[in-house]
Amino acid sequence: MPVVRRFHGPIDLHTHSSVSDGTETPAQLMRAAAAAGLGTVALTDHDSTAGWAEATTVARAEGLTLIPGMEFSTRVDYSSVHLLAYLFDPTDAGIVGETARIRSARLTRAEQMVQRIGFDYALTWDDVLAQTTPDATVGRPHIADALVARGHAITRSDAFAGILHWKAGYYQPHYAPDPLRAIELVRAAGGVPVIAHPATRGVADVVPEARLARLKDAGLFGLELRHRENQPEATARLAGLAEKYGLFVTGSSDYHGTGKPNRLGENTTTDEVLERLIEQGRGHAPIYG
Numbered sequence: 001m002p003v004v005r006r007f008h009g010p011i012d013l014h015t016h017s018s019v020s021d022g023t024e025t026p027a028q029l030m031r032a033a034a035a036a037g038l039g040t041v042a043l044t045d046h047d048s049t050a051g052w053a054e055a056t057t058v059a060r061a062e063g064l065t066l067i068p069g070m071e072f073s074t075r076v077d078y079s080s081v082h083l084l085a086y087l088f089d090p091t092d093a094g095i096v097g098e099t100a101r102i103r104s105a106r107l108t109r110a111e112q113m114v115q116r117i118g119f120d121y122a123l124t125w126d127d128v129l130a131q132t133t134p135d136a137t138v139g140r141p142h143i144a145d146a147l148v149a150r151g152h153a154i155t156r157s158d159a160f161a162g163i164l165h166w167k168a169g170y171y172q173p174h175y176a177p178d179p180l181r182a183i184e185l186v187r188a189a190g191g192v193p194v195i196a197h198p199a200t201r202g203v204a205d206v207v208p209e210a211r212l213a214r215l216k217d218a219g220l221f222g223l224e225l226r227h228r229e230n231q232p233e234a235t236a237r238l239a240g241l242a243e244k245y246g247l248f249v250t251g252s253s254d255y256h257g258t259g260k261p262n263r264l265g266e267n268t269t270t271d272e273v274l275e276r277l278i279e280q281g282r283g284h285a286p287i288y289g
């Protein structure tokens with residue numbers, strides 16, 4: 001029996017609000033998604049589900065299907081690997097504990113980076129706090145916004161290419177679990193895990209075939225191969241591995257409001273893949289607006 005599809009396209013499965021490093025509130029983001037003509041959108045703030053409730057209310061009002069999600073910070077050596085997680089139980093103790101630990105580590109790390117930048121540029125921790133909403137997942141984008149406000153950079157991207165680049169010497173990593181552990185946590189909470197932008201420099205290098213096979217065995221659902229930051233050669237190689245290991249391919253914008261050039265709906269996911277994803281999601285239902 002075919003499942004009756006209750007969602008509509010276009011489908012964009014990766015967006016950020018001011019709960020992490022997007023520039024729009026969850027409500028504004030849902031309205032922007034509807035205005036951009038999307039039928040289905042996932043809210044995937046970094047290491048936080050705090051935007052789900054507000055997004056749910058507005059998605060319903062706008063007639064959008066909302067897939068509640070999160071972008072889970074994970075790490076392999078010094079490379080940061082992002083794991084998209086969908087339809088998990090946001091009250092699951094494993095997820096709640098691990099994301100609280102990551103957010104706290106991010107805060108300490110951001111304060112230390114700002115202290116080091118502050119030796120060379122006029123920049124204080126209060127400048128960064130002025131760029132975040134209360135309880136937001138703090139990241140380099142907020143430091144970037146503070147650098148822009150102080151006139152040390154022109155845009156977020158400019159700050160990332162300069163002062164925030166690891167080559168500038170102020171960069172510091174933060175605690176994050178191994179991707180294998182994060183996949184286990186997401187599945188244990190009834191969720192569906194997808195590696196975000198896996199063909200970007202850094203990520204592709206630390207996810208060779210043997211690791212990908214282990215992640216698939218642990219419950220990995222798919223790879224976000226349609227994303228503007230993926231590199232063509234690594235994308236082609238990973239598309240071959242997705243086929244070989246039965247991983248689904250998704251596409252999304254990774255919209256951050258005015259914080260990044262990425263536009264809503266610039267990459268999308270097919271109805272068939274979303275249907276499989278919804279079938280596997282057991283921790284939280286989609287919101288059908």
Ligand code: AMP
Binds near residue numbers: 141156
């Ligand atoms: P962090 O996790 O604190 O190290 O910061 C990484 C975040 O910065 C990513 O989630 C991106 O959203 C953002 N980011 C990375 N590079 C850029 C860029 N060139 N311009 C704007 N935002 C960026």
Ligand code: FE
Binds near residue numbers: 016021046256
């Ligand atoms: Fe981000």
Ligand code: FE
Binds near residue numbers: 071196197
């Ligand atoms: Fe990411």
Ligand code: ZN
Binds near residue numbers: 014254
């Ligand atoms: Zn993202």
